[in-house]
Amino acid sequence: MTTNTRLESDAQTHEEAVESVRDAIGAYCHALDDGRVDDLVALFTADGVSALPGMEPVEGHDALRQLYRGLTPQAPQRHLVVNTVVTEQGDRATALSDLVFLARGESGWAVSLVGRYEDVLRRENGRWRFARRSLSFAGA
Template sequence: MTLDLPAVTADLTTVNPLPEGDLATLAAAVRAQTDRQAITDLGVLYARAVDDHDVDSVVAMYTADGVFERRGVAATGAEAIRAAYVASFDTYRTMLHTPHPGVVRLHGDGTASGWSHGHAELATSSTLVLASFRYEDDYRCEAGRWLFARRSITFMYAVPADQLAGSFGSVERIRWPRTVPEAGDYPETSPTWETYRA
């Protein structure tokens, strides 16, 4: 997904004054802040559910037609989403996901989009994998509750802990155990990666 960072930055960091005595505008501003907080809480609760291997809670955080996408491979609907997480839980016995602050854009129609990033430590039976990831999300409010309509994860790196120092400066920073090294999903793919010199 290409992000128009200047436009998003301007949109999310501009605070317009509220007209005095305009209770409808004030109520809308409070509602927008409440919606953003609920979506932020969803991301934090998601990390806890994943780390606890609480697959029922994870699946319940998606809409019925929700999509979980990992590096371009999509699982759609509750059954497929459950299977994708169970496979991950079976691979990584101990997981620690540390979500970092993200941004949320409300669209005014019960939908929203956003992105966040974080770090994870993932223990297999034989090694510890360190990872840095981004989530690109679409959200939908159903019956007053915000849910993931789509959650897509990509990685800057995912490497065994003892290989992090030697691989971080390389493009090939995706080194899951027993796989061929691959290029990181970002930041080299960003359209601005090489243009800053112009």
Template sequence: MNDDVLRRVARLEALEAIRDLDARYCRALDDGDWDALVSLFAEDGEFVGLSRATGHAELRTFFAGLADAGLTAFWHHVTNLEITLDGEDTARARSFLWQPCVQDGVPHIAAGRYTDSLRRVDGDWRYVTKQVSFDYFVPLTEGWDHGRFTVASAAATYPGRPFA
């Protein structure tokens, strides 16, 4: 096989591995499998949005604490994943998020975007930064169109978790 074909196959394998990483992230988050979720981040990885958590210990505490902040159920639907390979072991990705959820016992609907930076660690892709920003987060009964909000109002939906 020539070098060009090998490069193209390696590129396709990297893209598919990153798509799989996103699918595993959604499944682990929705299932509350905090150990599996945290393992998808580099040791120094961070989650940004609603709060900032850096490193495996902080990430586990943050994600496991979502229910204490009133967010007791969620279903992450991620789509339109755009991946840019910056090198053999680094990449960036953007995607759209649609998320039905339950906040303080009330069904909500949320939508936003993920912006990620990734690196290959011991052959596997891991998040260096996974950042979420919301376009809206509203009770289902109110509809989504007037649910747009600012960072302050988004952070207010998570009592005790200041936006950093």
């Protein structure tokens, strides 16, 4: 019997690591857009940092939970992350991604902002987690 399931503790090839980092980035966007705060926080290391424009960076799960509870969507939204470039070395990776943020209003979907994520991730117990996630807005 064959299976696509692999133990998380297995060593990853570079390609598998890149795919797993991109999966973490996608999971972040889905959790944020769906307002699933606990799922979002679980994507960070215990000492993980989120740095958003116009706000002081926050560190650790409690502070992250408080931050993201305040960002729960009040209307449909989508974070579209594209052009992700991942550099992986062992249990550490960096990723640079472009962001297009869409919000749905009375007139339908519209681009609300454009930005860039700069990420540092660590592999812990077979899972890639954000050690630092920084966002900057284009033109800022």
